[in-house]
Amino acid sequence: MKVNIGVVIAAAGQGKRMGGSVKKQFIELGGKPVLLHTLSLFIGLEHVKEIIVVTAEEDMECTQELLRGYRGVRVIPGGAERQDSVYLGLKALRSVEYVMIHDSARPFLTRPTLLKLIEALRAKRAAILAVPVKDTIKRTDAEGIVVDTPPRKSLWAVQTPQAFALSDIIRAHERAREEGFIGTDDASLLERMGQTVHIVEGEYTNIKLTTPEDLVFGEAILERRKETGDDTSRTRI
Ligand SMILES: Nc1ccn([C@@H]2O[C@H](COP(=O)(O)OP(=O)(O)OP(=O)(O)O)[C@@H](O)[C@H]2O)c(=O)n1
Numbered sequence: 001m002k003v004n005i006g007v008v009i010a011a012a013g014q015g016k017r018m019g020g021s022v023k024k025q026f027i028e029l030g031g032k033p034v035l036l037h038t039l040s041l042f043i044g045l046e047h048v049k050e051i052i053v054v055t056a057e058e059d060m061e062c063t064q065e066l067l068r069g070y071r072g073v074r075v076i077p078g079g080a081e082r083q084d085s086v087y088l089g090l091k092a093l094r095s096v097e098y099v100m101i102h103d104s105a106r107p108f109l110t111r112p113t114l115l116k117l118i119e120a121l122r123a124k125r126a127a128i129l130a131v132p133v134k135d136t137i138k139r140t141d142a143e144g145i146v147v148d149t150p151p152r153k154s155l156w157a158v159q160t161p162q163a164f165a166l167s168d169i170i171r172a173h174e175r176a177r178e179e180g181f182i183g184t185d186d187a188s189l190l191e192r193m194g195q196t197v198h199i200v201e202g203e204y205t206n207i208k209l210t211t212p213e214d215l216v217f218g219e220a221i222l223e224r225r226k227e228t229g230d231d232t233s234r235t236r237i
């Protein structure tokens with residue numbers, strides 16, 4: 001079955017936890033800005049018909065400059081919260097039935113896993129990447145007292161991309177906006193409407209660059225790939 005997929009890359013964050021003078025989506029890793037690493041995952045991929053990069057209002061000009069020359073990629077201004085930026089990106093899509101929503105701050109995913117996600121999307125309408133949690137997780141009360149220890153077998157650390165039928169996820173975002181609900185990912189907006197969301201196993205190296213030590217892990221991931229020649233399926237940009 002042929003599917004038309006749009007991609008929304010959320011890149012309008014301020015990178016407060018990372019700190020530094022350059023926002024994390026524009027930091028150079030392996031000689032290339034993080035945002036270009038992220039974009040290269042989707043460029044030239046069959047089924048991907050539109051790519052929207054959502055950037056901060058003040059970064060519109062530099063993002064447009066950085067992405068000039070990439071056909072099919074549009075840059076739009078984002079909102080105050082990640083959820084607002086994603087919603088604006090979803091509304092900017094013109095002619096696709098499905099969408100993959102991805103954080104600009106996750107530049108290391110490989111194509112084979114992305115293709116697994118697309119397969120699941122075709123079959124199931126809502127699919128997200130996640131990896132089994134390695135640590136034991138505890139829930140606490142407001143005072144930091146342990147309430148319980150959920151069985152680890154049922155716990156997953158959720159990543160992006162998250163892939164949906166476009167009409168479903170727009171409806172879920174609109175409901176959340178009406179009700180003033182802010183979720184920490186997009187799938188949670190569908191879950192609260194009762195829709196089934198399927199997990200596809202992601203990659204432990206699909207980290208989100210969040211705090212400064214993540215840059216050290218990121219450099220190491222790129223270095224190892226250079227040595228082993230891994231991830232050659234990604235379009236070089
Ligand atoms: N208003 C916002 C906030 C976040 N994001 C994007 O959402 C992704 C995940 O968010 P996070 O890692 O929290 O990034 P920041 O918001 O930039 O980080 P911080 O919370 O430390 O400021 C990032 O790619 C970020 O650019 C966005 O598009 N619009």
Ligand SMILES: C[C@](O)(CO)[C@H](O)COP(=O)(O)O
Pocket residue numbers: 082103157158159160184185186208210
């Ligand atoms: C969407 C996400 O990347 C899934 O792990 C994550 O929840 C984004 O969180 P943040 O609060 O924007 O860091």
